[in-house]
Amino acid sequence: MPFEPxxxxxxxxxxxxxxxxxAHAGRPAGLLRAVDxxxxxxxxxxxxxxxxxxxxxxxxxxxxxxxxxxxxxxxxRINGGDIWEAGAAGRERRRHFQMVFQNPAGSMNPRRSVGAxxxxxxxxxxxxxxxxxxxxxxxxxxxxxxxxxxxxHQLSGGQQQRASIARAxxxxxxxxxxxxxxxxxxxxxxxxxxNLLVELQERLGTSYVFISHDLAAVQAIAHRVVVMYLGxxxxxxxxxxxxxxxxxxYSIALRNATLLPDPVLERNRPDLVLRGDVPSPMNPPSGxxxxxxxxLADARCAALAPVLRDTGAGHxxxxxxxxxxxxxxxxxxxxxxxxxRAQAIAC
Amino acid sequence: xxxxxxxxxxxxxxFRTGYGTVTAVDxxxxxxxxxETLGLVGESGSGKSVxxxxxxxxxxxxxxxEAGSVELNGVNLLSLDEEAMRSRRxxxxxxxxxxxxxxxxxxxxxxWQMGEVLKAHGRGDAGGxxxxxxxxxxxxxxxxxxxxxxxxxxxxxxRQRVVIAMGMLNEPQLLIADEPTTALDVTxxxxxxxxxxxxxxxxxxxxxxxxxxxxxxxxxxxxxxVMYAGEIVEEAPVxxxxxxxxxxxxxxxxxxxxxxxQPRGQLPTLPGAPPxxxxxxxxxxxxDRCAFAQERCKAHPGLLEVATGHSTRCWVAQDGxxxxxxxxxxxxxxxxx
Numbered sequence: 001m002p003f004e005p006x007x008x009x010x011x012x013x014x015x016x017x018x019x020x021x022x023a024h025a026g027r028p029a030g031l032l033r034a035v036d037x038x039x040x041x042x043x044x045x046x047x048x049x050x051x052x053x054x055x056x057x058x059x060x061x062x063x064x065x066x067x068x069x070x071x072x073x074x075x076x077r078i079n080g081g082d083i084w085e086a087g088a089a090g091r092e093r094r095r096h097f098q099m100v101f102q103n104p105a106g107s108m109n110p111r112r113s114v115g116a117x118x119x120x121x122x123x124x125x126x127x128x129x130x131x132x133x134x135x136x137x138x139x140x141x142x143x144x145x146x147x148x149x150x151x152x153h154q155l156s157g158g159q160q161q162r163a164s165i166a167r168a169x170x171x172x173x174x175x176x177x178x179x180x181x182x183x184x185x186x187x188x189x190x191x192x193x194x195n196l197l198v199e200l201q202e203r204l205g206t207s208y209v210f211i212s213h214d215l216a217a218v219q220a221i222a223h224r225v226v227v228m229y230l231g232x233x234x235x236x237x238x239x240x241x242x243x244x245x246x247x248x249x250y251s252i253a254l255r256n257a258t259l260l261p262d263p264v265l266e267r268n269r270p271d272l273v274l275r276g277d278v279p280s281p282m283n284p285p286s287g288x289x290x291x292x293x294x295x296l297a298d299a300r301c302a303a304l305a306p307v308l309r310d311t312g313a314g315h316x317x318x319x320x321x322x323x324x325x326x327x328x329x330x331x332x333x334x335x336x337x338x339x340x341r342a343q344a345i346a347c
Numbered sequence: 348x349x350x351x352x353x354x355x356x357x358x359x360x361x362f363r364t365g366y367g368t369v370t371a372v373d374x375x376x377x378x379x380x381x382x383e384t385l386g387l388v389g390e391s392g393s394g395k396s397v398x399x400x401x402x403x404x405x406x407x408x409x410x411x412x413e414a415g416s417v418e419l420n421g422v423n424l425l426s427l428d429e430e431a432m433r434s435r436r437x438x439x440x441x442x443x444x445x446x447x448x449x450x451x452x453x454x455x456x457x458x459w460q461m462g463e464v465l466k467a468h469g470r471g472d473a474g475g476x477x478x479x480x481x482x483x484x485x486x487x488x489x490x491x492x493x494x495x496x497x498x499x500x501x502x503x504x505x506r507q508r509v510v511i512a513m514g515m516l517n518e519p520q521l522l523i524a525d526e527p528t529t530a531l532d533v534t535x536x537x538x539x540x541x542x543x544x545x546x547x548x549x550x551x552x553x554x555x556x557x558x559x560x561x562x563x564x565x566x567x568x569x570x571x572x573v574m575y576a577g578e579i580v581e582e583a584p585v586x587x588x589x590x591x592x593x594x595x596x597x598x599x600x601x602x603x604x605x606x607x608x609q610p611r612g613q614l615p616t617l618p619g620a621p622p623x624x625x626x627x628x629x630x631x632x633x634x635d636r637c638a639f640a641q642e643r644c645k646a647h648p649g650l651l652e653v654a655t656g657h658s659t660r661c662w663v664a665q666d667g668x669x670x671x672x673x674x675x676x677x678x679x680x681x682x683x684x
Binding site for chain 1: 390391502503504505532533534535536537538541559560561562563564565566568585586589590599600601603604605606607608609610611612613614615616617620621
């Protein structure tokens with residue numbers, strides 16, 4: 001780590017979260033490696049996008065960052081201070097975070113008014129005169145301040161998500177973690193919420209960690225993109241570098257599987273269909289965890305776990321093949337056209 | 348020209364409840380030919396799933412198909428008795444649901460459940476061989492072992508393959524897939540889409556693919572029908588729909604989708620939200636959100652063909668005016684109420 005005069009807003013070093021799973025109904029006991037050695041940094045006012053599929057540990061990572069879970073190993077620092085430092089200092093640091101959840105209806109108390117839910121973070125700090133602040137925040141997220149008096153079920157899904165965002169921002173947090181914040185919304189509303197988040201960030205300077213399974217949504221909002229697979233980071237790059245040229249075979253496959261709303265482009269690009277499913281995080285493969293699905297994997301990948309190293313300009317990749325993208329492109333061009341191809345490399 | 352496998356005309360399904368009547372599907376018409384894939388796209392509540400359920404007569408009260416006809420191979424399904432209808436479900440037309448966990452019975456093995464499908468259609472003696480062939484067809488490794496396993500022992504992608512194998516077991520001429528990949532991860536979605544493409548290609552199956560995902564439409568479909576508030580608002584061949592959309596809703600929707608080939612930044616959005624189906628606006632149902640809305644949009648537009656195979660339900664586009672050049676009022680800020 002190079003010397004830095006001021007510490008970054010958020011810094012994770014070798015963060016690990018393991019869950020002990022008890023034996024149940026024939027299933028053996030074991031250790032679930034949800035997050036396994038994640039290091040990353042985030043500067044003030046920026047957005048870190050974390051993308052990955054089910055079971056890659058992205059939601060556990062979200063909960064670790066906001067302090068809802070304590071890491072098994074590693075440190076999480078905000079402005080240089082460990083959030084799990086014992087005593088008042090650690091407790092105070094954990095207050096700098098807020099979170100927006102996937103299901104806006106389920107994350108609000110159905111029996112309290114929207115205004116009361118939005119005011120909650122202020123009340124938690126002992127500020128009871130919150131009406132003006134609630135009205136101001138509701139207006140900021142594009143809701144009519146009169147909606148404070150309504151109950152959550154009287155709002156549409158998009159309005160509920162706006163209210164959740166207002167609640168997250170009202171106490172002026174340094175960092176908001178969005179865990180699948182647009183996944184449950186209809187497409188025309190997703191764009192509205194993504195725009196709102198970008199707009200609010202420009203106005204308030206809040207940092208975001210934006211966690212999603214949808215690479216397109218992540219690229220629409222993130223300054224830096226991190227790709228996770230089975231609890232580990234496999235690639236980390238600036239959004240521009242990632243959009244131009246992802247380098248890890250998994251990132252490339254993920255990008256390939258994220259369909260473009262364009263029939264001409266979509267049908268003219270080569271398919272890269274991964275075989276099989278994500279292995280269980282209770283029993284990850286030896287060496288590189290992606291090797292069981294990777295078209296390039298060889299003996300070295302089974303023996304040795306690749307480290308995340310800088311391939312230039314802060315573009316980090318964990319792969320034994322520095323030229324993975326070129327190798328995959330060469331393969332794709334040799335693959336015969338569908339449907340014969342379907343049998344050749346899928347399934 | 349061979350007659351279409353499925354011909355839906357003026358299909359109207361209403362839900363009459365104590366709170367009022369909702370016309371979930373309102374005069375929907377389309378056809379799907381042999382080996383063809385028609386995409387039915389729309390947001391939640393637009394009526395796409397109720398359309399699928401109406402075709403197979405699976406709408407439960409208080410919902411009722413109140414008008415229209417559904418012709419499968421020339422026979423109107425809506426006039427059949429229940430017995431005749433049941434014999435056609437699964438053999439001539441099959442349905443694949445979004446959530447494979449709820450479509451499978453958790454207490455029986457996959458093989459047993461697939462056997463039921465055969466038995467229900469008098470092919471019980473086809474037995475294990477047919478089941479294993481169907482499982483092998485959808486790319487399941489070791490079909491014999493898989494047939495003996497329970498749904499919970501499989502991953503989501505595997506379960507969806509089983510549901511598709513079940514749907515294809517009696518080689519139906521029509522497969523209706525309602526959001527078949529929405530619950531799956533994208534790399535698994537790619538596998539399942541590739542599989543569906545191969546199966547429909549090999550068997551000449553007509554596929555009605557229902558989804559909200561424009562990327563899936565772009566990848567899979569020959570033609571697309573766009574639904575909004577219970578109606579089809581535009582129908583076109585897939586390339587034309589994406590390149591030269593003739594309805595402001597389709598245009599707005601397509602432009603608002605984040606794309607992996609575009610950098611970070613503000614997305615053009617559609618203002619507002621879809622209307623409450625219990626209190627639809629008079630005239631064009633998209634009027635409140637439309638940048639091109641005019642006085643005449645207070646009258647309800649019909650679905651009119653404006654180019655070969657390309658229909659739209661928009662007064663402005665029906666004039667021949669290109670929506671790219673039409674005078675648009677400045678859309679309100681995205682988050683206005």
